[in-house]
Amino acid sequence: MEINAFTGEFADRTTEAAFLAYKLPQTRALLGFTLASCGLFFLFFFATDLASVHSGPTLTLLFFGRLTAALTAGVCSWLAYRRSLQVAATRWLASISKVVVFGCFMLVSMLRPHEYHWHAMSMSVMLSAAYLYIPNRLAYAVALSLGATALFTAMAREFYEIHPADSLTMSMLLLLANVFGALAARRFNIVSREEYRAHTVFKHAAERDHLTGCHNRRYLHEHLMGPGREALPGRAHRLAVLLCDIDHFKQINDTYGHADGDAVLRAFAVLLRERIRSPEATVVRYGGEEFLAVLPGMDLDGGVRLAEQLRATFAAMQTPSADGALMLRTTASFGVAATDLPQGAGPTTLRDLISAADKLMYQAKRNGRDRVEALQLAR
Ligand SMILES: Nc1nc2c(ncn2[C@@H]2O[C@H](COP(=O)(O)OP(=O)(O)OP(=O)(O)O)[C@@H](O)[C@H]2O)c(=O)[nH]1
Numbered sequence: 300m301e302i303n304a305f306t307g308e309f310a311d312r313t314t315e316a317a318f319l320a321y322k323l324p325q326t327r328a329l330l331g332f333t334l335a336s337c338g339l340f341f342l343f344f345f346a347t348d349l350a351s352v353h354s355g356p357t358l359t360l361l362f363f364g365r366l367t368a369a370l371t372a373g374v375c376s377w378l379a380y381r382r383s384l385q386v387a388a389t390r391w392l393a394s395i396s397k398v399v400v401f402g403c404f405m406l407v408s409m410l411r412p413h414e415y416h417w418h419a420m421s422m423s424v425m426l427s428a429a430y431l432y433i434p435n436r437l438a439y440a441v442a443l444s445l446g447a448t449a450l451f452t453a454m455a456r457e458f459y460e461i462h463p464a465d466s467l468t469m470s471m472l473l474l475l476a477n478v479f480g481a482l483a484a485r486r487f488n489i490v491s492r493e494e495y496r497a498h499t500v501f502k503h504a505a506e507r508d509h510l511t512g513c514h515n516r517r518y519l520h521e522h523l524m525g526p527g528r529e530a531l532p533g534r535a536h537r538l539a540v541l542l543c544d545i546d547h548f549k550q551i552n553d554t555y556g557h558a559d560g561d562a563v564l565r566a567f568a569v570l571l572r573e574r575i576r577s578p579e580a581t582v583v584r585y586g587g588e589e590f591l592a593v594l595p596g597m598d599l600d601g602g603v604r605l606a607e608q609l610r611a612t613f614a615a616m617q618t619p620s621a622d623g624a625l626m627l628r629t630t631a632s633f634g635v636a637a638t639d640l641p642q643g644a645g646p647t648t649l650r651d652l653i654s655a656a657d658k659l660m661y662q663a664k665r666n667g668r669d670r671v672e673a674l675q676l677a678r
């Protein structure tokens with residue numbers, strides 16, 4: 300999870316997309332709040348137009364300019380709060396509102412040409428908001444802010460009678476506002492991604508088994524069987540559960556040692572995770588050498604077919620020992636239980652299926668091991 304030193308974004312696009320999706324509710328809330336505040340402030344500052352211009356067509360123009368900015372910010376804010384926007388849409392809203400608000404600000408500056416010192420100050424404040432409070436990609440924030448700065452500086456030269464020294468000071472101050480804004484935004488990007496990275500590492504450690512990389516029982520209980528879990532993943536109409544246990548595993552430990560036992564456990568887990576790839580399925584290390592697969596959407600025939608494939612592949616598989624000197628072979632026994640789900644089926648159904656699959660797995664052990672036993676549960 301490497302972070303790009305310039306942009307402060309994750310170098311890997313998939314990780315960046317996952318981060319942005321995780322942050323989306325927070326991004327939408329910040330965007331909505333900031334745009335609503337910006338719109339209101341822009342409107343309140345009409346008081347300064349009144350004080351400066353008093354009346355006439357210029358005042359009317361100023362009013363409509365401010366109204367356009369405030370309405371654009373207001374609509375974008377409403378969309379950010381109310382619609383379930385994706386990341387790209389939030390960036391569009393942020394960019395569009397920045398363009399419109401900066402554009403209206405240029406109009407105000409042009410219509411009140413004798414106050415360029417104040418306009419330059421307002422421009423600095425707006426740049427800070429554009430970099431720090433209107434969430435957007437850093438590259439877009441830099442492009443829009445530098446573009447607005449260049450336009451403002453060019454207008455100052457064109458429309459105001461500015462002393463060259465003042466012009467230089469103003470340009471340098473605005474440049475400074477851009478540099479500090481971009482650096483602060485980059486820093487914020489890095490800090491929030493570092494937090495996400497730590498969160499991901501802790502989450503992984505809390506939910507996964509260290510040796511095999513499969514989910515652990517805590518994950519099973521909290522995410523699939525915990526209180527309030529009324530619906531199983533994917534709201535499937537069918538559910539199969541597969542419980543499997545490596546045969547005579549103690550013998551492997553006793554004969555070759557614990558490290559080789561671990562190698563066999565890892566190889567079995569890799570096989571399960573490679574063959575059970577559905578995003579709704581979950582593979583759990585259920586006990587020492589016992590694994591559970593929760594398979595939403597799968598019926599009994601599908602579960603048995605999958606278990607038979609896993610059984611045959613594992614029986615034919617040779618696992619290199621920890622030092623690579625030996626090839627280890629063993630088998631596994633499987634219990635498969637499936638049911639059609641009634642409306643609102645939840646943890647109780649899953650608990651019943653796991654308990655049935657457990658009994659079936661022990662039945663497979665009693666019937667000679669390296670076998671699959673299966674049962675369809677009534678609703
Ligand atoms: N290497 C290793 N061994 C483990 C781990 N967790 C549990 N075990 C061992 O797994 C073995 C399980 O043995 P048993 O429950 O007797 O089962 P078995 O030998 O597989 O026999 P059957 O299940 O009846 O076929 C025990 O020796 C545990 O110490 C682990 O993480 N690594």
